[in-house]
Amino acid sequence: MNTVAPETTTLDIEGMTCASCAAFVEKSLTRTPGVQSALVNYATEKATVQYLPDQASPTTLKEAVVKAGYGVVERAPDTSAADRQAALDEQKARTYQQLKRRFWVAVGLAVVIMPLSMLMLWPALLQRVNMQGLNYILLLLTLPVLLYSGREFYVSAWNGLRHRAANMDTLIAVGTGAAFAYSLAATVVPGFFTSRGLMPEVYYDTTATIIALILLGKVLEQRAKTQTSAAMKSLLGLQAKTARVVRPGGQEIDVPLEQVQLNDVVVVRPGEKVATDGVLLEGASAVDEAMLTGESLPVEKKPGDAVFGATLNTTGSFRFRVTKVGADTMLAQIVKLVEDAQGSRAPIQRLADKVSAIFVPTVVVIALLTFVLWFDLAPVESRLPLALVNFVAVLIIACPCALGLATPTAIMVSTGKGAEHGVLIRSAEALEKAYRVDTVLLDKTGTITRGEPAVTDFIVAPGQDARRVLQLVAAVERQSEHPLAAAVVRYAEAQDAAALPATSFRAVAGHGAAATVESQVVLIGNRRLLQEEGVVLPPELETPAAELLSQAQTVLYVAVAGRAVGVLGVADTVRNTSAAAIRQLQQQGIEVVMMTGDNPQTAAAVAAQVGITRYFAEVLPPDKAAKVQELQAEGRTVAMVGDGINDAPALARADIGLAIGAGTDVAMEAAGITLMRSDLQGVVTAIALSRQTIRVIRQNLFFAFIYNSLGIPVAAGLLYPVFGWLLSPMLAAGAMALSSVSVLTNSLRLRSFRAN
Amino acid sequence: MDTAEIFVTLGGLGLAAFVIWYFFFSARQTAAAASTAGGVQQVAITVKGGYSPEVIEVERGQPVQLSFYRAEENSCSEELLLPDFSIRRELPAFRTTLIELLPQRAGEFEFTCGMGMLRGRLIVK
Numbered sequence: 001m002n003t004v005a006p007e008t009t010t011l012d013i014e015g016m017t018c019a020s021c022a023a024f025v026e027k028s029l030t031r032t033p034g035v036q037s038a039l040v041n042y043a044t045e046k047a048t049v050q051y052l053p054d055q056a057s058p059t060t061l062k063e064a065v066v067k068a069g070y071g072v073v074e075r076a077p078d079t080s081a082a083d084r085q086a087a088l089d090e091q092k093a094r095t096y097q098q099l100k101r102r103f104w105v106a107v108g109l110a111v112v113i114m115p116l117s118m119l120m121l122w123p124a125l126l127q128r129v130n131m132q133g134l135n136y137i138l139l140l141l142t143l144p145v146l147l148y149s150g151r152e153f154y155v156s157a158w159n160g161l162r163h164r165a166a167n168m169d170t171l172i173a174v175g176t177g178a179a180f181a182y183s184l185a186a187t188v189v190p191g192f193f194t195s196r197g198l199m200p201e202v203y204y205d206t207t208a209t210i211i212a213l214i215l216l217g218k219v220l221e222q223r224a225k226t227q228t229s230a231a232m233k234s235l236l237g238l239q240a241k242t243a244r245v246v247r248p249g250g251q252e253i254d255v256p257l258e259q260v261q262l263n264d265v266v267v268v269r270p271g272e273k274v275a276t277d278g279v280l281l282e283g284a285s286a287v288d289e290a291m292l293t294g295e296s297l298p299v300e301k302k303p304g305d306a307v308f309g310a311t312l313n314t315t316g317s318f319r320f321r322v323t324k325v326g327a328d329t330m331l332a333q334i335v336k337l338v339e340d341a342q343g344s345r346a347p348i349q350r351l352a353d354k355v356s357a358i359f360v361p362t363v364v365v366i367a368l369l370t371f372v373l374w375f376d377l378a379p380v381e382s383r384l385p386l387a388l389v390n391f392v393a394v395l396i397i398a399c400p401c402a403l404g405l406a407t408p409t410a411i412m413v414s415t416g417k418g419a420e421h422g423v424l425i426r427s428a429e430a431l432e433k434a435y436r437v438d439t440v441l442l443d444k445t446g447t448i449t450r451g452e453p454a455v456t457d458f459i460v461a462p463g464q465d466a467r468r469v470l471q472l473v474a475a476v477e478r479q480s481e482h483p484l485a486a487a488v489v490r491y492a493e494a495q496d497a498a499a500l501p502a503t504s505f506r507a508v509a510g511h512g513a514a515a516t517v518e519s520q521v522v523l524i525g526n527r528r529l530l531q532e533e534g535v536v537l538p539p540e541l542e543t544p545a546a547e548l549l550s551q552a553q554t555v556l557y558v559a560v561a562g563r564a565v566g567v568l569g570v571a572d573t574v575r576n577t578s579a580a581a582i583r584q585l586q587q588q589g590i591e592v593v594m595m596t597g598d599n600p601q602t603a604a605a606v607a608a609q610v611g612i613t614r615y616f617a618e619v620l621p622p623d624k625a626a627k628v629q630e631l632q633a634e635g636r637t638v639a640m641v642g643d644g645i646n647d648a649p650a651l652a653r654a655d656i657g658l659a660i661g662a663g664t665d666v667a668m669e670a671a672g673i674t675l676m677r678s679d680l681q682g683v684v685t686a687i688a689l690s691r692q693t694i695r696v697i698r699q700n701l702f703f704a705f706i707y708n709s710l711g712i713p714v715a716a717g718l719l720y721p722v723f724g725w726l727l728s729p730m731l732a733a734g735a736m737a738l739s740s741v742s743v744l745t746n747s748l749r750l751r752s753f754r755a756n
Numbered sequence: 757m758d759t760a761e762i763f764v765t766l767g768g769l770g771l772a773a774f775v776i777w778y779f780f781f782s783a784r785q786t787a788a789a790a791s792t793a794g795g796v797q798q799v800a801i802t803v804k805g806g807y808s809p810e811v812i813e814v815e816r817g818q819p820v821q822l823s824f825y826r827a828e829e830n831s832c833s834e835e836l837l838l839p840d841f842s843i844r845r846e847l848p849a850f851r852t853t854l855i856e857l858l859p860q861r862a863g864e865f866e867f868t869c870g871m872g873m874l875r876g877r878l879i880v881k
Contacts, residue, residue: 339844343838360873403871
């Protein structure tokens with residue numbers, strides 16, 4: 001009995017071209033001694049083999065595959081996403097080079113074929129040339145164009161036909177194929193034509209020129225296409241390649257990014273990129289997060305703050321603990337979100353989709369009918385060439401490329417551009433909805449305001465040293481965990497007030513706090529605290545306190561050694577950018593409405609400060625969605641902007657939800673658009689971007705539809721009875737090549753989008 | 757009408773009728789996914805001028821793994837789109853690209869090439 005446990009390995013098989021090849025490889029592996037089972041998947045090109053390691057080895061398995069006539073690809077260990085992308089890019093570059101080569105061969109030969117075909121236009125010259133011989137020369141020159149440059153069209157058309165699928169290649173193949181077949185017949189059996197009173201005309205120039213022009217279109221298209229995803233590529237390229245990890249012994253070593261693990265400690269020196277997401281442990285610096293948030297000013301980071309991969313450290317140096325790697329990082333999530341959006345379908349595209357689905361077969365039918373009608377109605381001596389030329393022209397002009405490219409290319413450029421500005425669009429549908437918005441509903445806290453209290457005013461009684469009072473107050477508040485205390489400490493630190501030690505700290509629930517600083521009892525809290533401690537508020541502090549209260553601010557009173565010495569006004573402050581952003585939205589004809597849980601007085605004060613005239617006050621979190629509905633009932637298309645978990649229902653209810661700041665995942669999940677920057681400027685950018693994108697898509701669709709709906713009848717010869725106009729198939733090919741290029745170029749205009 | 761005209765007319769109309777039948781009304785190749793031990797529904801699809809099979813049946817609620825092998829270099833099929841699942845993926849030529857998704861509701865979902873010319877359907881039952 002064999003006691004060795006079987007092992008399983010996966011081999012990458014190369015060279016299989018059909019399902020029976022897979023069966024062949026499988027048989028060869030199964031017959032190898034020691035192999036217990038072998039399963040070969042043709043589609044994935046993988047063989048999963050279970051074998052006994054004492055009787056078989058990866059080498060013998062490989063030999064078995066080679067014996068069967070196939071190969072095993074050696075897989076490089078740990079190929080990173082960047083390497084795979086590089087391999088993919090390399091393959092694409094190779095295909096592009098091949099395409100260019102095929103194009104230049106076609107151009108080179110067409111340049112010779114054209115003037116030779118023109119000889120027929122000079123009867124004097126024609127008499128000296130052997131027509132038959134010339135036709136054979138043209139045939140020989142056209143064959144490489146057909147078989148080398150245009151080969152892909154015929155192969156693709158044939159593959160498509162077998163699947164009952166038709167694409168632009170079908171049209172080109174049938175069109176040029178028909179022109180070539182006719183010319184071939186006229187070259188080889190001219191007698192057949194002359195005996196029926198027809199000139200044995202050839203269309204080699206048409207065939208060669210059409211192929212050259214279509215290839216020109218493809219070359220230009222391929223070049224433009226790579227630019228549509230440039231924004232995404234540059235985002236991915238921002239990632240650091242290595243990280244300087246601190247080993248347990250304190251040694252610092254550079255390791256590839258893929259080897260960085262959770263909880264590793266990473267050193268970031270001035271000017272370096274942050275390798276991955278984490279929490280700052282020691283040191284401090286300002287970090288440029290523009291690549292993630294679109295915010296151009298560097299953000300100050302201190303211990304405890306989150307740092308993100310791919311952001312750029314400025315002048316300081318710090319160490320951070322890794323909290324996220326690979327696909328969990330912020331950058332990876334942004335890339336994923338944008339990719340998802342690029343894969344989604346915009347409702348505006350529905351009509352184009354329906355048309356594309358039936359387009360090619362319909363065009364083939366139109367071309368056939370064109371042929372029949374021209375053959376039946378034209379004069380007998382010219383009916384066959386006329387029918388043929390118009391048949392080819394209809395097929396060639398009706399390229400559905402422009403239609404297919406119109407929406408996706410614009411969405412690709414625009415979502416990538418959005419990411420550059422810190423505007424993450426979840427789907428093409430969200431982009432389209434944002435375009436129709438006429439009302440923006442803003443949640444006050446955390447959206448218009450910073451969402452955290454800050455000291456706005458600090459007034460001391462006459463004769464008091466403000467700096468000294470602030471030092472004493474901050475000493476007490478440093479001991480407290482209350483959010484208002486944190487606001488006071490931040491204020492004191494911003495004023496560079498020296499830190500003093502405090503003793504005997506006690507928090508008075510609901511009132512404030514007290515402690516002894518430099519042998520004096522310092523009190524800070526609300527008015528009740530002062531009253532309970534028997535401190536009288538002098539009139540010179542009474543007036544400013546009343547003033548602050550009238551502005552809907554929270555007032556903190558300070559007493560030192562039993563005497564009231566100052567008051568502090570604390571409020572949730574309006575962001576610097578809010579008023580300007582709201583004004584810009586209003587200038588775009590959008591009504592801005594505010595909603596808050598605060599009392600009407602506070603709501604009115606904030607609304608007035610930022611220029612909002614309509615607001616809802618005292619809205620409880622569960623009622624936020626109802627307010628959205630209320631606005632929708634007025635016939636408005638509402639964009640809801642919010643930042644917290646309690647905003648999620650309202651974000652989902654709105655026509656389009658914009659989650660502000662990458663705050664909570666719940667809010668992001670419910671929103672169609674996420675703004676990485678924590679200010680309203682992102683809302684302006686998102687709406688402006690959506691408006692510009694939809695405008696571009698509409699132009700694209702208009703051009704694509706107009707081009708095809710006008711081009712086909714002209715090519716069919718509808719204008720011939722009236723004006724005597726016919727469309728040369730070569731002109732049709734030129735127009736076709738330009739149509740998709742013009743749609744792409746129009747979409748690429750979005751790359752120059754600037755916020756504001 | 758001379759003989760040639762009659763011949764061309766009948767031939768043209770016949771061909772047109774054939775084109776309409778062939779592309780719009782003829783039967784399509786359907787395949788049901790094979791489930792693996794892990795409960796993953798796997799389907800191998802070859803991309804060559806179209807998708808074969810082009811109609812795929814899967815069960816709702818179970819993960820689906822579609823392996824697309826692109827057996828051509830033609831640019832028409834270089835992208836795959838499954839808009840209902842927000843998937844846009846490049847299919848490198850002569851390679852297999854795995855696409856994983858979880859169908860949570862029943863229905864028919866189309867997958868197409870980047871330009872919407874090549875089409876297939878995922879039927880979730």
